[in-house]
Amino acid sequence: MEPRADPPSPAVADEAALLDRARHGDLDAFNALVDLHQRLVFNVCLRLLGNSTLAEDAAQDAFLAAFRHIAACKGERFRPWLLRIAANACTDELRRRGRRPAISLDAPRPLEHDPLDAPDPAPGPEAEALRSEQRRTIAAALLHLPNDQRLAVVLCDVQGLAYDEIAEATGVSLGTVKSRIARAREKLRRELGVAGTSGARSPS
């Protein structure tokens, strides 16, 4: 699965040069880094918080903090370091709202349709509505996970980051990353009623 988080054009060396200039207080260089990573940061915050307004606040806080503390990012990659700040911003936001992320008033219903069914070749409005309902349910199920499991599985499965980068971004060992991802998937599997090999719904 191709990570969707890779910046489209600039080479790694270019980003290192931008980072160096940003460390010397060059705001334009930092803003170039913002351009490269803001979509990723925003979407991670969105899946962690469940609300796009809160996600925008958290993302803005994260970039502000990143610029303020840019000197602390040396000898490590910029992206996981930035993601760690973004995760902290989201944790702060959750604390401000009493620990639980915003969950919609309707309890998520079990999926009407097995998500592994082949997509409708001629998607009509009904199919689109169904898919959008499914996505809401999946996004809501994410919000039921404990914070650290949600972060790990969002970085891994939604954004396609590799385990080692997730370990850097979360500040824990590789083994802890693996176990958090595994546990998150088990919980999601139970909540969403996902079957294994066959198309039939599993009773659990």
Place this chain on the structure above:
Amino acid sequence: MKKLLGFWRRHPTAARLSAVADGQATAEDAAEVGRHTAACERCRERIAAHRAVRTMLAALPDEAPSRSFRLSPADVTAPARRSPAPTTSRSLRLMPALAAAAAVAFAVLVGVDLYARGGGASTTSAPELSAYSAAQSNATPSASAAGASGALSSNPQASPAAGNALAPARGTSVPPAASSATTEHPGVPAPRVPPTPPPAAAFDSNRPAATATPTTGVASRGGGGSQSPATAPPTKGSAGTIWLRIGEALAAAVAVAAGAVTVRGIARHREVRT
């Protein structure tokens, strides 16, 4: 049982299975798990389930933010609305301990005071009172030393220290009136136990409550403490009494000040985390 143990020994953990499902396992680990799943349908199904959940999550679309997060020079110079890099303020840790220590010292001194008034007003003699003032100066440092170590659980040491300092002066074993800070009172002959109404009436009304109040009642005790030098009638042997008053006033003032700083620090910490 053997079968159960065999189960736990043979099947890979969920973490290993999910790593294989994600293509993130090492080559030899993947090979080992592969050999197992060739013969184990249960683990094959678990790997497939991991992949299914991953596929569902990957189908969640990215959204475009409604604005850019580029920083302007104004953003950078303005004070942070809230910063995701928290630090703990040092004063948040010291102030509560200091407030607690001062409150304990105050309670000790008030207890000593009441005790002296309760039983000693008529029998007070100069030598005993000078022993008293010695006891005070012993009680205050020991109380504040105990408090400064930061542990409220050292209260029991503070009060018996004051009590022991008193005992030689009195020549009888009496309950440390200072044990107001702790909840246990040793069973003792009744007349010495505070509050004794007649001497208490000589104080302002805050005082008798102070001995029983837990340390949260700092503010009212502070008020009581600072008033006492004015309202308390001078007794015989007033030298010792004056030291007592000074000690009480000091302890009360420190407790109130440290308490106020703590409360303000906590309020600020909650509102802006810097």
